Structure formats: structure tokens, C-alpha cells
Amino acid sequence: DAGVTQTPRHEVAEKGQTIILKCEPVSGHNDLFWYRQTKIQGLELLSYFRSKSLMEDGGAFKDRFKAEMLNSSFSTLKIQPTEPKDSAVYLCASSLGWGSETLYFGSGTRLTVL
């Protein structure tokens, strides 16, 4: 079985640009998560989908961050407009769902905003 696939691995953007990060979850998984990882804040939840329905959109990240699940096997995270403080690693994870389930993470997209 393929794991979680994230593309691109690295992204460099100018301040004010729109960027779209992509994620393919493990086949058959019902839950999909987007996290932002920084050294200072650690892992912060951006969005959480269950069976393609948005369950949580990460509160403070609502303004410029928008995650979508176009179908059960593909999700995108759009950041618009980007700011230098958005520089971080963005991780996508999926699980079967229903609690106490293992989260399978992708390798992440490292975003640098100049």
C-alpha cells in the first residue's frame, strides 16, 4: 500500500503569492489532517476532514488558509496570500478514523516565503 504522498517537497514563494500544496492520503482512510510544523510552535492543526467533510478548520488559520478535499483520495491546502511567517513544514496525515487510530504522515512540504 502506498503511504501518504505530498507534493511538492519544497516550495519557495514570494510574499503575497498564492500557493497550493497537495496530498494523497492512504487509500481507504476516512480521516485527513493538515498540520503546520515549526520549531517554536511544534505541530499545529490546520484542518481536519472526516469522510471528505470539514470537521475543523484550525481557528486562527481561517483567514488565509483553505483546505479542500476534492475527493476521498486528494486534498489541497491553499495559502493566499503568503507571508514570510508562513515559512514552515506542512504535513498531511491520514487515518482510518474512529479514534485511537494510527496517523500516517507524509514527508511534508517545506515552504519558504521570501
Added chain:
Amino acid sequence: QQQVRQSPQSLTVWEGETAILNCSYENSAFDYFPWYQQFPGEGPALLISILSVSNKKEDGRFTIFFNKREKKLSLHIADSQPGDSATYFCAASWGSNAKLTFGKGTKLSVKS
């Protein structure tokens, strides 16, 4: 507010020693506590987990000790190896809620 706290931020041990990583939490409703291991350039991966009905869970060289009354747990890595050098995240969730709350991690270095 930080619901899951980890200490220390970084830890260095010699090969063969036991590394002890600590975690505490605030929400009494948390009942599932996984530990994730992350190597540079990779996403975190599940290492070992425990449910709140247990006070100890072992898997090879890795052991979780859980104290529900004090809302604390620890990960012990026996006979530490250089390949164990990674960042370890303690996390928590409750019931059927799939959302995990993560601590900020402990960076472990094992010197040979």
C-alpha cells in the same frame, strides 16, 4: 494554552544508556496517548501507544509508563542506539475523537 507538555526539549545520552522522555497533559478526558518518532526530512511515525486503562506498555526497547492520577507519562528507551536519534512527540486524544493534540517534542541525540 499548551495541553500536552514535553520535557526536556533536548536530551543527549550515550549509546547503551536509557533515555527518559517526559510528557504531561491537562485534559482529564484524554485516554489515548501515542508517541511519534520523527527523523529529519520525514513525517512523524507512530512508535508506541498506550490507553489510559493501562499503566505500562512495552514494545522491545521502548516502554511507556503512565500515571493517570498525576496526568503524566514517560517514554523509556533502553539500550539507546545512535539510530534512535530523532525527535519524539507525545500526543493525546479522547474517545472517538481522532484529532491528536501534540506536545512540542523532545530531540534525542545518542552518542557513540
